[in-house]
Amino acid sequence: MTDDVLIERDGHLGRIVLNRPKALNALTHAMVLRIAAALDAWEQDDTVATVVITGAGERGLCAGGDIVAIHQAATGGDPAAAEEFWRDEYHLNARIARYPKPYVAVMDGIVMGGGVGVSAHGSVRIVTERTRIAMPETGIGFVPDVGGTYLLALAPGELGTHLALTAGSVGAGDALLCGLADHFVPADRLPALLTDLAGLTVHEALARHVAPAPPAPLAEQRAWLDECYAADTVETILARLLACGETTAKKAAERITANSPTAVKVALTALRRARALGPLEAVLDQEFRTSCAALATPDLAEGIRAQVIDKDRNPRWQPAALADVTADEVARHFAPLGERELGLCPAAPLERW
16 A cells, blocks of 8 residues: 555655556545655654655556545545544644645646645746646536635636536646746656756755746636626626627636536535635634535535546436525535534744745
8 A cells, every 4th residue: 555655755755656657546545644654754854955746657647536435435425534534634634734854746637636735835836748637526516626726716817617517627827827837847847857956955956847838728708707707606607608709708608507406506615615715724614614514415426436436427416496496505515514623723824935
């Protein structure tokens, strides 16, 4: 099991390699604990100057959490097991965001869900021409988590709202535009970058390999995106998208309509609340509530079944229409959990390294 994460030393570089390439390096609970233990050890080790996380194989850094295990918890398994996974995962996300040493995330290939959580909170986030970043949760009846609503709420204008509700993905240029990444490095330069990180400072290594960023397609769509998504109900957003006359806007409306009505309504509320909550830890506390609440909905199990298990891509959402998702149901996702609260929130704001 520990081979699912390789913990290595190379010069003054501590390396974390997610090592489940056949599962696109999806995170298990044991992997989360292994990463956290390595970070704890390296923080106290003065010979480790920089930490870097990469993914094994050619397909990507990480496809997210092990949602098959989440499906089991949502269909008669042990919900407490899913809650404990999220608890440790969200603690790790917060740990990465406040790590006192440079934490370099190589976001090459596919980076989704939990993969965003172990990378996009890092202090140095690198994308390549192969990068595809997504928070696809509303497409499986879930709500963006691992600090995803924090990151998306900070994106310029309404770009984050667009990505959350459509469950869409972005390449390198848009990832940089949305604030999900910091630097573009061509994929063929990554081996040399990792070699340089073992002996140079992060700034010195980046100076050798960072290249001009590719175009950001969403930049040209900001006018209609910001106008259409600047609303507090999904119904209003859909009406604006369909009325604005842009073909891409119509396609966005179609994607939103295909996702779980409950999930998109909760996601929009979560994003709007995240903007006022302050630090990442406060948003993670909120996400823990929405994640735990999702276990009690039929849509999470159904979404995973349709997209991952049976792969028929034909989820039967309950309820199937936005109009049937009540305000009380949305509010239930944000209800306090009492002794089960995550309880991460400090008073201090985050500072980038």
